[in-house]
Amino acid sequence: MEKGVFSIYMAGVGGQGLVLLSNVIGSACAKAGIRALTGEQHGLSQRSGSINVHMRIGQNIRSPLIPIGGADVLLSLEALEALRYVEYLQQGGVVLMNSRIQHPIAETALHVKDKSATYFSVDEVRNRLSQVTDKIAIIDALALGRDAGNPMTENIIMLGALSVIEAFPVPEKSIRESIAENVPKKAVDANLKAFEQGKGHAYEHLCNVIKCRK
Amino acid sequence: MGVNDVPRDEPGRVFVLCNEAIVRAAIEADVKVVSAYPGSPTTEILDTFSSVAPKFDYRMEISVNEKVALETCAGASMAGLRSMTSMKSVGLNVASDAFYSLSYTGVIGGMVIVVADDPTAHSSQSEQDGRYFAMSSYIPMIEPSDPQEAMSMVKSAFELSERHGVPVIIRTTTRVSHQSGMADFGKIERKSFAKLAWDHHPGRFVTVAETARTFKLALLERTRKMEEEFDKSPLNIIKETGSDFGIITSGAGYNYAVDACSILGLTPSILKLGTTYPIPRKLIAGFLKRLKTVVIVEELSPYLELHVESIAREANPTIAIHGKRNGIFSEAFEYNTNIVVDGIATTFGVQKTINYSAILDKAKELKNGLPNRYPTFCPGCPHRASLYALRQALKGVKHVVATDIGCYSLSILEPVNYGDTLLCMGACIGVASGIQYAVNEKVVAIIGDSTFYHAGIPGLINAVHHGDDFTLIILDNEVTAMTGQQPNPGSDVGAGGRPSKPMILENVIGGLGLEDITIVDPYDLKNAVVAMKDALTRKGPNVIISRRACALHSDRQKRRKGEVIRSNEVAKEICKKPYTCIRNFDCPAISINDNDRKAEISEELCDRCDVCAKICPFASIHLREVE
Numbered sequence: 001m002e003k004g005v006f007s008i009y010m011a012g013v014g015g016q017g018l019v020l021l022s023n024v025i026g027s028a029c030a031k032a033g034i035r036a037l038t039g040e041q042h043g044l045s046q047r048s049g050s051i052n053v054h055m056r057i058g059q060n061i062r063s064p065l066i067p068i069g070g071a072d073v074l075l076s077l078e079a080l081e082a083l084r085y086v087e088y089l090q091q092g093g094v095v096l097m098n099s100r101i102q103h104p105i106a107e108t109a110l111h112v113k114d115k116s117a118t119y120f121s122v123d124e125v126r127n128r129l130s131q132v133t134d135k136i137a138i139i140d141a142l143a144l145g146r147d148a149g150n151p152m153t154e155n156i157i158m159l160g161a162l163s164v165i166e167a168f169p170v171p172e173k174s175i176r177e178s179i180a181e182n183v184p185k186k187a188v189d190a191n192l193k194a195f196e197q198g199k200g201h202a203y204e205h206l207c208n209v210i211k212c213r214k
Numbered sequence: 215m216g217v218n219d220v221p222r223d224e225p226g227r228v229f230v231l232c233n234e235a236i237v238r239a240a241i242e243a244d245v246k247v248v249s250a251y252p253g254s255p256t257t258e259i260l261d262t263f264s265s266v267a268p269k270f271d272y273r274m275e276i277s278v279n280e281k282v283a284l285e286t287c288a289g290a291s292m293a294g295l296r297s298m299t300s301m302k303s304v305g306l307n308v309a310s311d312a313f314y315s316l317s318y319t320g321v322i323g324g325m326v327i328v329v330a331d332d333p334t335a336h337s338s339q340s341e342q343d344g345r346y347f348a349m350s351s352y353i354p355m356i357e358p359s360d361p362q363e364a365m366s367m368v369k370s371a372f373e374l375s376e377r378h379g380v381p382v383i384i385r386t387t388t389r390v391s392h393q394s395g396m397a398d399f400g401k402i403e404r405k406s407f408a409k410l411a412w413d414h415h416p417g418r419f420v421t422v423a424e425t426a427r428t429f430k431l432a433l434l435e436r437t438r439k440m441e442e443e444f445d446k447s448p449l450n451i452i453k454e455t456g457s458d459f460g461i462i463t464s465g466a467g468y469n470y471a472v473d474a475c476s477i478l479g480l481t482p483s484i485l486k487l488g489t490t491y492p493i494p495r496k497l498i499a500g501f502l503k504r505l506k507t508v509v510i511v512e513e514l515s516p517y518l519e520l521h522v523e524s525i526a527r528e529a530n531p532t533i534a535i536h537g538k539r540n541g542i543f544s545e546a547f548e549y550n551t552n553i554v555v556d557g558i559a560t561t562f563g564v565q566k567t568i569n570y571s572a573i574l575d576k577a578k579e580l581k582n583g584l585p586n587r588y589p590t591f592c593p594g595c596p597h598r599a600s601l602y603a604l605r606q607a608l609k610g611v612k613h614v615v616a617t618d619i620g621c622y623s624l625s626i627l628e629p630v631n632y633g634d635t636l637l638c639m640g641a642c643i644g645v646a647s648g649i650q651y652a653v654n655e656k657v658v659a660i661i662g663d664s665t666f667y668h669a670g671i672p673g674l675i676n677a678v679h680h681g682d683d684f685t686l687i688i689l690d691n692e693v694t695a696m697t698g699q700q701p702n703p704g705s706d707v708g709a710g711g712r713p714s715k716p717m718i719l720e721n722v723i724g725g726l727g728l729e730d731i732t733i734v735d736p737y738d739l740k741n742a743v744v745a746m747k748d749a750l751t752r753k754g755p756n757v758i759i760s761r762r763a764c765a766l767h768s769d770r771q772k773r774r775k776g777e778v779i780r781s782n783e784v785a786k787e788i789c790k791k792p793y794t795c796i797r798n799f800d801c802p803a804i805s806i807n808d809n810d811r812k813a814e815i816s817e818e819l820c821d822r823c824d825v826c827a828k829i830c831p832f833a834s835i836h837l838r839e840v841e
Contacts, residue, residue, distance in 0.1 A: 035396055036394075049587055
């Protein structure tokens, strides 16, 4: 395994704000004098398709792509997309997964033909991921985002959860500053609140299985 | 975020997308004319130039296509100004006619052409390796591997361009262009924009026959001089470790090679080439002399490898060269660190600490039955409605569909699966002309407004002139949607919000002498189907314009005005589960409830185009009540 690197594989569906999320983390790294790089997806893939962003934090790292089995954290804004990229997760790595599922049109089209078919579920995703790791946090980011005053803050809810992990090398102060600078002006308060919501949720539901910041 | 940092005055370190770093570097290098057509993975160059344009005095056009963009830069640089254009790999195919000639005439002001290849064809029709363009045109090429290098190499490229009087390619790939990382911004010290006097030397930029022959000899000499310069250039870096094992690489390949060696605990000498045309042959020869084994780490074709083989023939005939030609690496798809680890481990019989193929096998097992999620039309996308209407209008009619490049290309993916041919920008029209000669079925060509302006017009002129029998559907959504809703010739604003004269599509087509033009609104589904049906029965060539703004574009405008985007819902007591709102409509906002098997509409995803409500035979879909 590569030393001195913290790798976050981010997944989701086009339009969920994955690139903004990686930008918030990257700018926070710049503020804290930490080196970070990403491999992003832009363009065609945004159209309600599956998307991913590779994020790597470390002084000597060169490749923007995380190697197979190399992600410390698999952060997914949509549950099915967590399973889609499971090969990138380290054995025993952390999964931060939004419980929201956006049913793919291919699956719905299939259900028109097969009347007994049911959708792929969050439980099914959890069961399968548990063969690779026991550190799985499932977060209802949409509900928490609504509580924070803006359902579009799912990405920052997940960032809040990520930020409590002890091994995540970016100081909270830099993240908060970066959120304030990078999200739309009128959404700053909701996003900072969302960040707290995500943190709070993680302290309750994640820190029993992984080491968290004090 | 990078794009906000790009125009800032003070130097310093920022986290920035490579494409944004390229723009910053060009601004620091005092670029004066910018022209480009969007294309992934270069689009953010155009977007960033456009968004910061009001703060600077460079002249910028979002061009009609890559050829015109390159010619615009050529003209400015012939006169002596610095210019930049950017294009995706296949964009250079469009621009190539001007590109090859420009190598002959050269330029006076520095001219940089950013060309981004797309290994794995993430958002392209092919994996085309653009490096051969440099080699066959004698135009120099420089390859950065990250945003920091992109900054310094763009500046070097402008200087090189002026020193040798030739445009310079900055060649990237998707994983360089779409890599964010740290870059040190320098000072912005720009001269104010001033027009120059044309320096009259008749024939100076005219290449034909006698002048072409003169130019050819001069460009060979120019290339020889550049090769000499590149042999000593700081753009090429040797990390000498004294090992008899070496790696030659460039661009993205360098990143994977460094990380792979660190994982494997190997310390080979590494030659990282920044100048990949002309190839610095003496430098490579010197590097090879000290080695027993060399591994070439490059994506796509064995471009460097073939050069290394020919250099090694004299420099070190017994050296073992590993790469694509002996099957260590593939010519298909982009690399990753694990791929390079496997390649190097195989070469040296090194034990790996991690078995990638076992992980991939396990993942495949875990993903069994996981539904695919290909990109598709956004909720509210007018293309969904247009194609639904078209298929209704063609019900029972055997037909062939030639489609084109744009969001509407997504119709070929599961589960929509609609469309028979797709080659390149604008090709649907010429292809339709050919198909109508060959088959009895009704022939339909589908193209977007931006693609029509880009490369469709000559095809339509040809079809009108010859009376070719097909119907052309133009999906007019006001913008170049696929790449991020940039303005196109149909827009009334251009780069940086500058007012521009919008083309009227029906007037352009009418000007060709084609009178059979039908205009429909795809949201007005019933009338659209009737009008399309009618038009499709007439002899071609005729045109149906399906006009409705891109949903992402109009949503953004609505939000700016403070409008709330509402959603629809299904009245469950009325729904009789005919699934008409799903079949051939395939909207990501509509799914089937696992319990009652009735359709459901996601409040978050629905854009309320209301087309599903018009399709429903039981009128069970209506505006969602707001609490």
